[in-house]
Amino acid sequence: MSHLDYKLLIFDWDGTLANSIGRIVESMHMASTRSGFEQCSDFAVKGIIGLGLPEAIRALYPEIGDAELIAFRNHYADHYIALEATPSPLFEGVAQSLDAFRAEGYHLAVATGKARRGLDRVLKAHGWEDYFDITRAADETASKP
Template sequence: MSSEYKLLIFDWDGTLADSIGRIVTSMQEAAQRAGRAERDDEAIKGIIGLGLPEAILTLYPDMAPEQVIAFRQHYANTYIALDAEPSPLFAGVAESLEAFRAQGYRLAVATGKARRGLDRVLKAHGWERFFDVTRAADETASKPDPLMLNQILAHCDMRSEQALMVGDASFDLLMARNAGIDSVAVSYGAQSIERLRDFDPVLEVDHFPELRGWLEARAHSRLC
């Protein structure tokens, strides 16, 4: 592998896994159980990527801490029930990630999921040891704070210019910018590509395997 990127960091929901619909449904169900007005689909998609407490407070800024805790539990109960069969990976994700590993890239996940939820889906896909490092929102600072990316860089002994962050939400790309890391925007997730363009991604993809083709072309050009 000769590309200058050596570490590929992926968001989970909406980037690797087709889980946006379940998140929206779970947030609306939690609102019903908490006696709160439901937010519409677009409002909920706009907070995907944040840690759950931060997401809840963005949608319901008047909530007291104990209300956030109760709402969070309603959400978790609904999501876990829906996720009895894990959300499917987007087409080409598994094959592309396997190819990236074979090509020598270090792989990481930086997600707004909680550690318990991330571990559950990694286990469901047989990926407990697939990634070099993973970071979940409840064990570090929520996006767009760059802390989780800085922790991933430190773990992998990489510089920011050697990493590439792939995500579907403004929080992913802003986090990357805050960490001095290049980003890739995917158009098929939570937020529109028009919104993501504000953060100057180095690449836009409509289908995950396009990232593989782009990286392979870059590596080839460096060999020529």
């Protein structure tokens, strides 16, 4: 097979495959309150989904200091992980669509703003530990975009 025959589809996780948008917004709001920052609008929070968490926080709160960022990130992660005790559901048709793409010869990948630990957790929760050919998490490379 030449490189021209290689078909690859790359998906984001949050808001693309998994319906986790509400949990992300809720967790960001909770973290901002606990960190002493004014809450951003839901629209603003939705606009940073897909970025790595530090980049997302800095985009919403450019004035945040390094120590504040660490505390904010911890508040966010603690709340989000608690919500994810029951994993965010996949959007309707995602599993069937991915299976259809694979049957058509596509290789499948995930590139996410989640840390590796978070990505591994959600893949395991959905029984997809070995489903994707390639996965890349925010703490393994530069943040998107």
